Amino acid sequence: MYSWKIANKFRFGRSKEEKEKEKDKEREREKSKDKEKHGLFHHKSHRSESPYMEPPRDSVDRKETIVASTSSIAPVRLSSDVNKFPTTNSSISTGRDSQRTSSDFNNMTDSTGYASNNGFGSSARNSGLYGGDPGNPNVNDETTSSHDVMPESEPLFSGIMTIKVYGGEGFKLPVPITSNVQILKKLLQSGVINPSSEDPSTDELVSSLSQLDLSGGNEEENLIDGDLATRFIPATITLPSSTDLNPLLYFTIEFDNTVATIEPESGTISHLSFNKISTFDVTRKLPFLKIDILARIPSILLPSKAWQQSNSSDPYIRDILDRINNNQDIHLDSYNLPLTLDFDSATSFRLYNHQWVSLENGNGKLNISVDYKPATNRALSIDDFDLLKVIGKGSFGKVMQVKKKDTNKVYALKAIRKSYIVSKSEVVHTLAERTVLARVDNPFIVPLKFTFQSPDKLYIVLAFINGGELFYHLQREGRFSLSRARFYAAELLCALETLHNLDVIYRDLKPENILLDHQGHIALCDFGLCKLNMKGQEKTNTFCGTPEYLAPELLLGQGYSKVVDWWTLGVLLYEMMTGLPPYYDEDVPKMYKKILQEPLRFPDGFDKDAKDLLIGLLSRDPKRRLGFNGADEIKSHAFFSQLSWKRLWTKGYIPPYKPPVMSSLDTSNFDQEFTKELPVDSVVNDYLSESVQQQFGGWTYVGSEQLGSSLAPGRSVR
Numbered sequence: 221m222y223s224w225k226i227a228n229k230f231r232f233g234r235s236k237e238e239k240e241k242e243k244d245k246e247r248e249r250e251k252s253k254d255k256e257k258h259g260l261f262h263h264k265s266h267r268s269e270s271p272y273m274e275p276p277r278d279s280v281d282r283k284e285t286i287v288a289s290t291s292s293i294a295p296v297r298l299s300s301d302v303n304k305f306p307t308t309n310s311s312i313s314t315g316r317d318s319q320r321t322s323s324d325f326n327n328m329t330d331s332t333g334y335a336s337n338n339g340f341g342s343s344a345r346n347s348g349l350y351g352g353d354p355g356n357p358n359v360n361d362e363t364t365s366s367h368d369v370m371p372e373s374e375p376l377f378s379g380i381m382t383i384k385v386y387g388g389e390g391f392k393l394p395v396p397i398t399s400n401v402q403i404l405k406k407l408l409q410s411g412v413i414n415p416s417s418e419d420p421s422t423d424e425l426v427s428s429l430s431q432l433d434l435s436g437g438n439e440e441e442n443l444i445d446g447d448l449a450t451r452f453i454p455a456t457i458t459l460p461s462s463t464d465l466n467p468l469l470y471f472t473i474e475f476d477n478t479v480a481t482i483e484p485e486s487g488t489i490s491h492l493s494f495n496k497i498s499t500f501d502v503t504r505k506l507p508f509l510k511i512d513i514l515a516r517i518p519s520i521l522l523p524s525k526a527w528q529q530s531n532s533s534d535p536y537i538r539d540i541l542d543r544i545n546n547n548q549d550i551h552l553d554s555y556n557l558p559l560t561l562d563f564d565s566a567t568s569f570r571l572y573n574h575q576w577v578s579l580e581n582g583n584g585k586l587n588i589s590v591d592y593k594p595a596t597n598r599a600l601s602i603d604d605f606d607l608l609k610v611i612g613k614g615s616f617g618k619v620m621q622v623k624k625k626d627t628n629k630v631y632a633l634k635a636i637r638k639s640y641i642v643s644k645s646e647v648v649h650t651l652a653e654r655t656v657l658a659r660v661d662n663p664f665i666v667p668l669k670f671t672f673q674s675p676d677k678l679y680i681v682l683a684f685i686n687g688g689e690l691f692y693h694l695q696r697e698g699r700f701s702l703s704r705a706r707f708y709a710a711e712l713l714c715a716l717e718t719l720h721n722l723d724v725i726y727r728d729l730k731p732e733n734i735l736l737d738h739q740g741h742i743a744l745c746d747f748g749l750c751k752l753n754m755k756g757q758e759k760t761n762t763f764c765g766t767p768e769y770l771a772p773e774l775l776l777g778q779g780y781s782k783v784v785d786w787w788t789l790g791v792l793l794y795e796m797m798t799g800l801p802p803y804y805d806e807d808v809p810k811m812y813k814k815i816l817q818e819p820l821r822f823p824d825g826f827d828k829d830a831k832d833l834l835i836g837l838l839s840r841d842p843k844r845r846l847g848f849n850g851a852d853e854i855k856s857h858a859f860f861s862q863l864s865w866k867r868l869w870t871k872g873y874i875p876p877y878k879p880p881v882m883s884s885l886d887t888s889n890f891d892q893e894f895t896k897e898l899p900v901d902s903v904v905n906d907y908l909s910e911s912v913q914q915q916f917g918g919w920t921y922v923g924s925e926q927l928g929s930s931l932a933p934g935r936s937v938r
């Protein structure tokens with residue numbers, strides 16, 4: 221993942237330009253130190269010298285995944301050999317980032333003298349059949365062929381769901397708003413109050429409102445109680461300083477992590493009219509769709525600061541006021557609308573007909589209809605999408621924000637050049653990514669919508685997750701509060717548990733691979749390092765992952781099982797709570813040595829339960845690591861005792877932080893380096909032999925597990 225990219229220490233073969241940049245950076249750092257010494261910086265707080273305390277975050281680079289496919293390059297004998305760890309600079313083929321050719325890869329010898337040739341010839345590598353430890357029968361290595369990672373056939377299922385929202389009733393504002401006459405006048409003029417009623421004119425209404433004792437006991441300020449406001453205040457307003465219409469209330473419908481925002485057309489807060497239609501691509505039989513009601517109250521409508529201070533002893537009100545003052549939307553209520561998609565219907569179907577749906581906590585109701593229409597299972601092509609923005613670049617190609625032409629739904633589309641992955645011997649990993657995504661069904665894993673291919677490229681269409689990477693948020697904030705770290709760890713634990721239940725090891729947990737959705741829930745992405753078919757305690761031996769997150773058994777080349785993922789969960793929790801991974805060192809071999817030998821240290825005052833959990837997860841002996849006997853072991857730890865896993869599973873907790881996302885089109889959480897690029901699907905003219913093309917058979921996915929190798933014409937869009 222490359223957004224918010226900063227200089228990368230772990231890439232090897234750094235160019236002259238990069239080295240120059242680093243020197244410049246070093247000079248800048250020196251200058252900064254000088255400035256700090258002379259008191260020119262007052263915004264940076266001093267940090268402890270303690271090794272486990274947080275250094276300036278900007279000294280921690282984006283962590284680069286390393287992908288090496290041999291078991292023989294990793295083993296290091298403790299202590300005497302500890303300085304001979306393979307590093308990305310010397311010995312580990314990064315696979316994705318390496319400039320080496322595949323034949324270099326075959327005969328590579330690292331600086332420690334460990335040969336990296338795994339016994340497979342170059343033809344095997346070129347066809348993606350690489351990796352492994354042929355000498356060790358107990359070890360399951362990357363000898364998987366494309367047939368092993370290709371999905372079994374499953375019944376076809378896909379369609380289009382149309383949701384019509386007619387109106388809503390009974391909503392209210394969660395806080396009183398100011399009754400300043402100027403503002404009220406503007407507000408009341410800005411919406412259609414209630415065309416059918418015999419309401420007095422705006423002026424009359426304003427004057428009658430200002431004569432009311434609306435202060436609710438507060439003599440000094442004239443306020444309109446949230447409940448009362450509902451009858452007068454339009455649902456959509458223009459503010460004194462603007463001409464734009466803003467909804468005070470809106471709601472979102474979420475299906476399979478694709479979100480539609482429904483804003484009112486007219487009416488007052490207690491009596492809204494929507495008249496909106498939204499269509500969703502259905503590729504999985506999910507049991508419900510999620511409806512959330514949110515308030516977007518401009519801070520100009522809030523009572524004075526003095527009022528806020530004297531009335532914020534209630535944590536609920538305080539939280540709401542904080543959010544409004546920080547321009548955040550307030551979650552008011554939600555409802556999981558049950559869906560019965562479990563039918564084999566070749567014809568259209570009405571699931572709800574003008575149904576009034578009451579929200580969970582009784583804060584209003586909505587009138588809706590839901591229709592389902594089965595789709596014709598044809599393979600998609602790039603022509604089915606409008607390309608909107610570039611949002612990121614992976615090692616194999618770019619990721620674009622796109623809009624599907626028929627449903628108008630916004631997705632992330634990852635385009636991968638076939639010839640490139642073949643040349644990097646990454647066919648198996650790429651197929652594994654698609655297979656895992658197609659099989660997995662977990663609320664905290666980015667949902668796959670479709671895959672298709674052209675003669676030159678593979679395409680993956682995913683739900684567009686627009687709250688930004690966890691890495692980005694952690695960088696900005698330094699560290700997270702205990703409850704926020706716990707929330708993310710719990711959702712990730714569920715995601716990893718699901719993968720393990722499918723016999724998949726994830727292998728690359730880190731903040732860079734975790735996205736936040738529009739509400740602030742976790743969406744794990746980048747499944748390019750997944751290892752499939754890992755039953756029980758079965759071991760594999762491929763040296764891959766991210767240096768800071770490598771588990772000791774992986775470094776020691778002893779073979780590793782699913783339990784490595786629990787180590788990485790521990791590293792991530794530690795990083796979220798302190799700002800740095802536990803054994804972080806700029807020098808990679810030193811960091812590996814620390815991972816194997818250094819005691820685990822905690823800052824003073826570290827939460828007792830968190831400490832105990834981390835000691836369990838970061839146990840160097842995989843057999844004694846918490847989670848060795850399954851995820852339940854971790855779930856029942858005291859650190860999570862306040863959590864209902866059932867509720868968590870349904871996204872039932874309101875996330876502690878909501879990223880600033882205005883709509884499904886919003887790309888403000890993505891690096892401008894990408895978003896300012898022209899979104900084009902570049903033309904390539906690679907020749908791929910029939911046998912190479914055959915490896916990609918079964919790639920195509922439109923909600924069914926398999927549409928074979930169907931090749932779309934692959935016209936490039938300009």
Ligand SMILES: Nc1ncnc2c1ncn2[C@@H]1O[C@H](COP(=O)(O)OP(=O)(O)OP(=O)(O)O)[C@@H](O)[C@H]1O
Pocket residue numbers: 221222223285316611612613614615616617619632634666682683684685686689735745746747748
């Ligand atoms: N579903 C998504 N929604 C929003 N953004 C996404 C999505 N998937 C990927 N991205 C963005 O695109 C970037 C690259 O994606 P990704 O990491 O999957 O590519 P990759 O080639 O596998 O990367 P890597 O080189 O790290 O393996 C990510 O950093 C992320 O910012």
